[in-house]
Amino acid sequence: MATGLESGAELQLPGLRRAAAHLGGLLGPRADIGSGPGVMTCVLAEAFAGAATVAVDATPGLLDRVRARAGKLGPGDRVAVRHAYRRT
Incomplete structure (x- = not known):
């Protein structure tokens, strides 16, 4: 499955690169x-009620x-958090 x-x-790379460049220009x-x-x-x-969601922040x-x-809104059991460390 991973290969597919x-x-x-990879077929979407041109569009993904355009989107990343656009974000870079904005940010x-x-x-x-x-x-x-x-x-x-x-x-x-x-x-995406059937999926897990991961929040990442520093x-x-x-x-x-x-x-x-x-927890307040209901999807608490499907939301995980990950701490991203800032590079200095």
Whole structure:
């Protein structure tokens, strides 16, 4: 299955590269792309009710908010958090 997924994704490389370049242009060279307090994480968990959702951020306090939000809104058991360490 992994080979098929990889091949399918490689067919999309031109579009993926355009999307990444567009994000780079919007965010600049020091982009910080993290889950923040989990608003979008919970929207994704709602939209994909059968899937697990993972929130990644470099700020532990924000990951606490992800947990709280997911618990309050219902998808708490399907939302995991991961701490990403900032490079200095």
